[in-house]
Amino acid sequence: MALNDTYDARIRQETAVGAGAQVLLLALLGPATGMGPAGWLTGLAFACATWAVLRRAGHRSRLRSLGPANRVTLGRAGLVGGVTALVADSFASAPPVTVLVALTAVALLLDGVDGRVARRTGTASALGARFDMEVDAFLILVLSVYVSARLGPWVLLIGSMRYVFVAAARFAPWLTAPLPPSFARKTVAAVQGVCLLVAGAGLLPYPADLAVVLLALGSLVWSFGRDVRWLRRTARATTGARAGRTRQPRLPEPTPH
Numbered sequence: 001m002a003l004n005d006t007y008d009a010r011i012r013q014e015t016a017v018g019a020g021a022q023v024l025l026l027a028l029l030g031p032a033t034g035m036g037p038a039g040w041l042t043g044l045a046f047a048c049a050t051w052a053v054l055r056r057a058g059h060r061s062r063l064r065s066l067g068p069a070n071r072v073t074l075g076r077a078g079l080v081g082g083v084t085a086l087v088a089d090s091f092a093s094a095p096p097v098t099v100l101v102a103l104t105a106v107a108l109l110l111d112g113v114d115g116r117v118a119r120r121t122g123t124a125s126a127l128g129a130r131f132d133m134e135v136d137a138f139l140i141l142v143l144s145v146y147v148s149a150r151l152g153p154w155v156l157l158i159g160s161m162r163y164v165f166v167a168a169a170r171f172a173p174w175l176t177a178p179l180p181p182s183f184a185r186k187t188v189a190a191v192q193g194v195c196l197l198v199a200g201a202g203l204l205p206y207p208a209d210l211a212v213v214l215l216a217l218g219s220l221v222w223s224f225g226r227d228v229r230w231l232r233r234t235a236r237a238t239t240g241a242r243a244g245r246t247r248q249p250r251l252p253e254p255t256p257h
Helices: 003-033 037-061 067-089 097-121 126-151 153-169 183-201 206-246
Strands: none
Touching: 003 037, 003 067, 003 097, 037 067, 037 126, 067 097, 067 126, 097 126, 097 183, 126 153, 126 183, 126 206, 153 183, 153 206, 183 206
16 A cells, blocks of 8 residues: 555544534434434534545645544534534524533533644644644624624624625735734634633623624724735735846847947
8 A cells, every 4th residue: 555545544533533522512412402404414514524624635735633622613613513413403503602611611621622732742743734724713603693693794704804804805916915923812812712602601791792793893904904905015016026127127138349
């Protein structure tokens, strides 16, 4: 068996285990929460999509295995799948809020663990960073859908903003340029999940939940706006530098005597 085939087999095994764990979680949530067909179908679709996308990405990146950090992220993805199933089921019947809050809280708490594991084990990779980001973004989208049922459809702006940014990059390629590390950006991203979790728990009165989610939306708009301005300035500076080099006068060629 070729070496690449061995690596692909490992990736297939690890992603299959992740999908199996997701199905097991759904099997536990189903009887405990009385989850209906909508929740089951959504949860299974999430498990299949995660398995297929991660398997393909692992093959393209030629990783020997997912590694410890990506396994943590895969575990978080399973929790997000459980939250997604409960939120989908909430449109048919009210889910137990305690279970939904517990799954979300654990997924949020584990958000920083995979990055630390990657750094300590020297297994950081572009795949791991993208996988972590996509899991975070999808959890925020699902939570915004859940909270919007109580506070209004405007909450969906929080969950959809990142996907709108990605879609806009197809028409403005300068948006795909790498951004410098930012503690403020990481803080704002963490705030989104916490604020939506607080609002989704339903422990505060309506005005307080409204204020919390508005705070989250405002900080997110500020963060995206700051990044877009930085990318735009960088793109203009790069274009100007290239144009300047192109317009440099050329010295006349010497004429033969």
